[in-house]
Amino acid sequence: MNYKFWQKKKDADKKKKTKTREWVDAIVFAVIAATIIRVFFIEAYTIPSGSMERSLLVGDFLFVSKVNYGARIPMTPVAFPFAHHTMPITGTKAYWDGVQWKYRRLPGLSDIKRNDVVVFNFPEGDTVALENQNPSYYDLVRNSDWKTVNSQYTITSRPVDKRENYIKRCIGIGGDVVSMTNGIVSINGKAEPLKNTGMMPYKVEFKTNDINFSVFNDIGLKISDIQQTSNPMVYVLNASSEMADEIRKFDFVKSINMAAEPAGEDGGLFPHDPNRKWNVDNFGPVKIPAKGMTVQIDSNTMPIYYRAIRTYEGNKVEKKGDGWYINDKLATSYTFKMNYYWMMGDNRHNSADSRYWGFVPEDHVVGKALFIWMSWDSEASFFHKIRWSRLFRGIN
Template sequence: MNWKFWQKENKDTKPKKKKSRSREWVDAILFAVIAATIIRVFFIEAYTIPTGSMERSLLIGDFLFVSKVNYGPRVPMTPVAFPFAHHTMPLTGTKAYWDGVQWKYRRLPGLSEIKRNDVVVFNYPQGDTVALEIQDVDYYKMVRSEGWDAINKHYTVVSRPVDKRENYIKRCIGIAGDIISMKDGLVSVNGKPEKLKSTGQMTYAVTFKTADINFSVFEDLGFNISEDINQSSPNTYSFTGTEPMMDKVSKLDFVQSVKEVTQPEGYQEKDVFPFDPKRNWNADNFGPILIPKKGMTVQLDSVSMPLYERSIRIYEGNKLEKAGTGWLINGKPATSYTFKMDYYWMMGDNRHNSLDSRYWGFVPEDHIVGKALFIWMSYNTNGSFFNKIRWNRLLRGIN
């Protein structure tokens, strides 16, 4: 008895082998990667603004923190992926994920629902198919312009899972169940006109009384002369600016007139959603459009199908076929369809320089990434090193 007890004591008190320095480093790095991934997926993530579609609410070079908690963290749909890479490895250019394992869309409970005017980060809805050589150009737009054969024969075309599509940031203009329309550049939601935010931009035609203009005046008003002002005729210039900025321009003694520029009603812009030749819609005049809502049923006919065909087929995963004068859904005749998800209408604040829902339609709820919270850093590529940091934008909230 004593001998066995002595054996146990000897075994328990035997000194443990100390970890090597390299093993300690590996354990520390592994822990840091796992912790950072959990924070990034379920709590908060950093993003940067690459384009001017949200100017002047958000500027190129703004670095944001985006909350996953507000709308509820989305459980990864493509769980096997390289940490901190989105869809492409930075050096090799190869896929940063393996789509052999795909999980169904699930979202944990959040603090709130998406509200109108929220600034939202989401996966680009039409990013399901990409031509790798020219990823900055919308694949479906190229197909409409040049034909399917021309694009698929000359480019490497790939498909991407929902959570590996490009990240976009826009303002939510309409939520599920809303009716959206636009006339002369002014959006209406459920019949109520909604003016552009004071930080949003439109295009204006400014006519001067004289050709002798000191353009430094406009720099003092916040304009970037090389980007925001372009000459269209001897005394008339095209300005891109906010309503408050243009009010100041109109009060200058050498300005004859300031007029907002929009496309005429009835003019058809072929790349505007839903790409229906029977609808004479453009980026400044369209609608009304009913945004799909979970549980909402629509009749399937020649009027509704251009609006909802992609949502039924691509976003909700049904096999949709035309059969004579009617439709087949998953092989069965259907005269109506009931939506399984909520959808949203997103638009950029820089209204005439934004690729948004006017050009690709609805954003499904499973594409929602999170809510933009605040700017933690803002960096201007022009000027000296010290002046490159936009100090007045640091830690600024996003409205």
């Protein structure tokens, strides 16, 4: 009899479930399922800028794997679903930072390798001037001063997993020594020239000023990438090395050479040290920190490793007299707790990357870019907006 009673009650409860309740249940289930997939398995990502051309184009839509390097457990667990750090309409925070979890990561299929295309949180995105987020808050302070910037803008802080998402190529991993000379990157002393996926500025001198620039379209070069200098016979264009080889074959071309910035000219780049006059084409050598690696602490090394030791690894760092103190103790060396990476865009002169803000800590890594599932050219005509040849293309 009890069984019949409970069966009737169960049937009655089912009947009471309205269509609205069914829709609510379905939506809640879908949101939870999609959130789990997005956090632990795979996430969609859009290319917003040309920093990775020609590998990735503006308007490419990617899938980013969280499984390859191991999914990062949410560090800010209380957040609005599908919003990153800002609500789309109100512009308010899309998360509550009252609860913060330590960095943890599930086991992955592999470690980050050199030349992987990686999505990560912007390392200098811990502090943000809301009204002017490009350049970064730290660039604003360097170009002005702390008091002026903090009085002019609304300043906020963001947890690691709520900082802007960037996508770049991993040039070096922990323990590597990276440098760049005349636009060519070297890893551990071995030159690594850009392949067909990368772009650099080239200076082209023509034999005549009567040029039909439409011929450059055939090799994949945009007319907008060609700029005239003060000399009417000389132009600067952004191209890959393979494009440069094709241009060199034109009978109206006198010469074409890479237009790297001269060594010794200070570009105001990482580590922002007046004793290091580095620029986008000439910098280093820099040794990338690895977990368990010990470095000597002195006036030469601290400009490079200061932010990693203080900000990324959470230590109190002070300079007292001629010595450095870490957590109130005189330090002559430091052993790193995390692995770090050196990330750069393939479009070398149009990329804000590690040359500007230094190392990417492992706790900032979001995932590995897998493939392009859609590509949309906003500048093309209506019937040619979809780049069909790029659909479902893998990322190398």
